[in-house]
Structure formats: C-alpha cells, structure tokens
Amino acid sequence: MSKIVVTGATGELGQLVVKHLLKRVPTSQIAVSVRNLEKAAGLFGDQDIEVRYGDYDDPSSLEKSFVGASKLLLISTPQDDSIVRIRKHVDAIQAAKKAGVKHIIYTSFAAIDKGAFPPLGNVHLATEYTLRASGLSTTILRNAFYQEAFANESLQAYIDHGVIITSAGEGKLNTVERNDLAIATANVLAEEGHENKTYELASSETWNYDELANILSDVSGKTVSHQSFSDSNALEKLIESGVPEGIAQFQITLYNSIANGNEGNTSHDLEELIGRKPISIRESITHLFNRPI
Numbered sequence: 001m002s003k004i005v006v007t008g009a010t011g012e013l014g015q016l017v018v019k020h021l022l023k024r025v026p027t028s029q030i031a032v033s034v035r036n037l038e039k040a041a042g043l044f045g046d047q048d049i050e051v052r053y054g055d056y057d058d059p060s061s062l063e064k065s066f067v068g069a070s071k072l073l074l075i076s077t078p079q080d081d082s083i084v085r086i087r088k089h090v091d092a093i094q095a096a097k098k099a100g101v102k103h104i105i106y107t108s109f110a111a112i113d114k115g116a117f118p119p120l121g122n123v124h125l126a127t128e129y130t131l132r133a134s135g136l137s138t139t140i141l142r143n144a145f146y147q148e149a150f151a152n153e154s155l156q157a158y159i160d161h162g163v164i165i166t167s168a169g170e171g172k173l174n175t176v177e178r179n180d181l182a183i184a185t186a187n188v189l190a191e192e193g194h195e196n197k198t199y200e201l202a203s204s205e206t207w208n209y210d211e212l213a214n215i216l217s218d219v220s221g222k223t224v225s226h227q228s229f230s231d232s233n234a235l236e237k238l239i240e241s242g243v244p245e246g247i248a249q250f251q252i253t254l255y256n257s258i259a260n261g262n263e264g265n266t267s268h269d270l271e272e273l274i275g276r277k278p279i280s281i282r283e284s285i286t287h288l289f290n291r292p293i
C-alpha cells in the first residue's frame with residue numbers, strides 16, 4: 001500500500017501534522033521516518049502508525065524509510081550550520097529519488113524569493129533548487145516565522161521592564177502558529193492537486209513591535225512601550241540587560257531585516273488552505289496570558 005511518509009514527526013511541527021493528518025486519512029496510510037525510535041514509540045505507539053528508522057545523518061536509512069511513499073513530507077532539519085543543513089536536505093532528496101518517491105512536500109521559509117531573512121532563506125532556496133533539479137513532483141510550503149518564537153513566556157520580561165528594545169523601527173513581521181501550518185500541511189498531504197505548487201504559508205496581516213507593546217499593555221494592564229535604537233546601540237542594550245551575546249546578535253540581524261522591510265510580506269495561501277484566518281499574534285498572546293481579547 002502506498003504511504004504518506006512524514007519526516008521530523010517527533011518534532012513540534014511534525015507531531016501536529018500527524019495529528020491533523022489522522023483526521024483526513026486512514027492510519028494505515030501514514031508512516032513516520034524518525035531517528036529516535038523510542039521517542040516515536042512513546043508518541044505514536046498507541047496509534048498504530050508505522051514507525052520507520054530514518055536519520056538525516058545516514059542517507060541509506062532514509063532511503064529504506066521512504067520506500068513505498070506516494071508522498072513524502074520533508075520537514076527541514078534543525079541543524080545550525082547552513083552548509084550541513086543543505087547537505088542533509090540534498091541527501092534526503094537523493095534518497096527519496098532512489099526509493100521511488102513520487103511526490104515530495106518540503107517545508108521551506110516564507111518570502112525567500114523576496115529577500116526574507118537570508119541566514120535561513122539561503123538554506124531553503126538551495127533546497128528548493130535541488131528539488132526542482134530532481135525532476136520529482138514537489139510542493140513547496142513556505143512557512144512564515146513560528147508565532148510561538150515571539151508569543152511565549154519570555155514576553156513577561158517586557159512587561160516587567162515596561163519596555164521592548166529593538167532596532168526594528170516600525171518594520172513589520174509575519175508570523176503564524178505551528179498548528180495552523182500543520183493543518184495546511186495535512187490538507188496538502190491528504191488532497192490531490194497540489195503537485196508543483198509553491199504556497200506562502202504566511203498571514204495576510206503583519207505586526208510590528210509598537211503593536212506588540214500595545215498588546216502587552218492590554219493583556220497586562222501595565223504600560224509597555226517599544227523603543228527602537230540603531231543596531232549597535234540596541235545590541236549594547238540587549239547585552240547589558242543580560243541577553244547572551246550570540247542571541248543578541250541574532251536578534252539584531254532579524255531586527256535589521258524587519259527594519260529593511262524584508263519580513264513584512266503577506267499572503268492569502270494559508271487562509272485558503274485552512275479555510276479561515278490564521279491565529280493572530282494578539283490571539284496567541286491573549287491565550288498565553290489567559291485574558292479575554
């Protein structure tokens with residue numbers, strides 16, 4: 001029987017994809033390709049989902065785990081080093097080809113053709129071009145930044161200090177919840193007709209740090225303001241406030257990209273695939289702080 005094989009299934013996004021896919025197709029049609037069989041057994045053992053061993057560091061294991069896949073969801077690797085990540089993706093695509101996979105669905109990054117966040121974008125562009133060169137049917141899911149990376153417990157520090165320090169100015173950012181991405185991905189996996197398409201899985205609305213300050217003021221009842229400085233001054237202030245230097249540098253790179261207008265691209269693809277607007281940053285934060293909107 002042909003299968004939908006899901007890589008990265010033990011990760012945050014992959015688990016949600018499997019959860020939503022189970023609502024659309026019979027369990028017998030799903031297999032997961034994972035490097036940690038024990039973790040997978042804990043997650044999927046009682047659901048009767050076929051678990052296969054596949055490690056991005058061992059292409060032959062990937063090839064075996066992809067056999068019989070009519071559709072393969074290739075969730076991008078979390079490896080930090082860009083060249084290593086690209087190599088792993090290329091190996092996985094080659095393994096899929098050898099295994100006779102018909103159609104690869106790949107989780108890329110939103111608006112990379114418009115200059116969005118090059119430190120991540122270049123890895124995904126390289127993978128997208130490899131997929132094109134492979135000759136296989138592909139669907140590219142260009143995922144926006146995870147909203148959870150911005151709407152999380154760390155916001156409490158902004159509330160406590162009453163200030164958000166960035167160098168992002170009034171620049172806009174597009175974020176969506178993993179769960180909305182997972183619903184769209186499960187729909188693409190379960191349905192026909194998505195071959196050789198690229199979807200921008202981003203919101204049709206963006207936000208900026210002034211708006212984030214307003215949302216935090218609303219949910220906390222305390223005044224939170226946003227102050228934007230030059231990159232070098234913001235870096236200094238972040239490090240002074242205790243942010244580790246490497247993380248502060250990464251934040252400045254992102255703020256710079258936001259300020260330059262590279263992160264504010266919008267799309268209706270996600271809402272068309274899930275049949276509603278994605279959960280907004282205000283909804284995520286309000287839910288997090290458990291207050292009515």
Ligand SMILES: NC(=O)c1ccc[n+]([C@@H]2O[C@H](COP(=O)([O-])OP(=O)(O)OC[C@H]3O[C@@H](n4cnc5c(N)ncnc54)[C@H](OP(=O)(O)O)[C@@H]3O)[C@@H](O)[C@H]2O)c1
Nearest residue numbers: 008010011012013035036055056057076077078144145146
């Ligand atoms: N759009 C965004 O804002 C954003 C942000 C962060 C990351 N991402 C990308 O989106 C991907 C999925 O996100 P996520 O939140 O689900 O990440 P995650 O929770 O870290 O999950 C990563 C998955 O990759 C698996 N993996 C790691 N190394 C592997 C290897 N050598 N062989 C096989 N599997 C391996 C992990 O397996 P284990 O469970 O065994 O560790 C896990 O299942 C990330 O990997 C990253 O490429 C996107």
